[in-house]
Amino acid sequence: MNSNAKVNLTDEEKELLIEALLSQGYAYEVVDSELKDLEYELKPDQESKVRRLNSLLKKLHN
Secondary structure (H helix, E strand, O other): OOOOOOOOOOHHHHHHHHHHHHHOOOHHHHHHHHHHHHHHOOOHHHHHHHHHHHHHHHHHHO
């Protein structure tokens, strides 16, 4: 699957995905990887997303 492809998920599917990521301990790694990718190719319009991901990463770390 193309990493930039948009997947249309229902709210229920999104919840299931989030539960799986959290219960398996992958959520932190996924967010950290996304953050590193964005920081590597930082564009002005992504600064807000980087700040939000940093905040999320801190929550996941606790």
